[in-house]
Amino acid sequence: KQEVTQIPAALSVPEGENLVLNCSFTDSAIYNLQWFRQDPGKGLTSLLLIQSSQREQTSGRLNASLDKSSGRSTLYIAASQPGDSATYLCAVDTGGFKTIFGAGTRLFVKA
Amino acid sequence: DTGVSQDPRHKITKRGQNVTFRCDPISEHNRLYWYRQTLGQGPEFLTYFQNEAQLEKSRLLSDRFSAERPKGSFSTLEIQRTEQGDSAMYLCASSLVQINTGELFFGEGSRLTVL
Numbered sequence: 523k524q525e526v527t528q529i530p531a532a533l534s535v536p537e538g539e540n541l542v543l544n545c546s547f548t549d550s551a552i553y554n555l556q557w558f559r560q561d562p563g564k565g566l567t568s569l570l571l572i573q574s575s576q577r578e579q580t581s582g583r584l585n586a587s588l589d590k591s592s593g594r595s596t597l598y599i600a601a602s603q604p605g606d607s608a609t610y611l612c613a614v615d616t617g618g619f620k621t622i623f624g625a626g627t628r629l630f631v632k633a
Numbered sequence: 634d635t636g637v638s639q640d641p642r643h644k645i646t647k648r649g650q651n652v653t654f655r656c657d658p659i660s661e662h663n664r665l666y667w668y669r670q671t672l673g674q675g676p677e678f679l680t681y682f683q684n685e686a687q688l689e690k691s692r693l694l695s696d697r698f699s700a701e702r703p704k705g706s707f708s709t710l711e712i713q714r715t716e717q718g719d720s721a722m723y724l725c726a727s728s729l730v731q732i733n734t735g736e737l738f739f740g741e742g743s744r745l746t747v748l
Binding site for chain 2: 526553554556558563564565566567568571573611613615619620621622623624625626
């Protein structure tokens with residue numbers, strides 16, 4: 523059974539700092555891994571999608587990496603801004619229809 | 634393309650009442666998913682449709698829950714005889730199976746509060 527864990531559960535950093543969010547999964551047989559952002563009371567916004575054959579994806583200040591053999595993914599945020607404050611969710615697609623989510627990392631960027 | 638749309642955004646109801654949520658997926662997307670999210674947790678899979686066929690249901694979906702997707706377009710999720718434990722955010726997502734990436738696009742969610 524696939525399980526997804528995100529560490530840390532919460533993180534507070536000063537504006538401008540580079541930071542890394544971690545995601546681990548128990549079964550390396552994945553189809554893809556997706557990172558989402560969720561603002562309080564809102565839905566999920568897709569940030570980056572990494573296919574199982576890929577090692578990383580980049581979008582602006584965001585870079586996500588995938589290491590299937592170790593069951594890990596990281597989301598790197600460069601030069602953090604207060605507007606980056608949100609919950610970041612990692613989700614693993616095991617193939618077919620079911621995507622398994624972690625509980626998220628709540629990020630607060632202080633001005 | 635206006636993205637995935639959900640209605641209502643927030644529903645407050647009394648225990649024992651029935652509620653229905655609607656999801657309109659991105660127009661060309663043939664897969665539609667329902668997830669439930671409680672405070673501090675990630676979304677949990679409830680059910681999914683490919684076109685109009687409901688292909689899988691989670692054990693979380695008790696017999697009080699029913700979902701439909703008539704004609705493979707919008708979907709409804711109905712909860713009968715609501716209980717306080719049903720209070721959660723109900724999220725809808727869609728994807729296009731033909732492009733084979735599996736990328737999910739979510740709506741803004743429907744928050745249910747059962748008093």
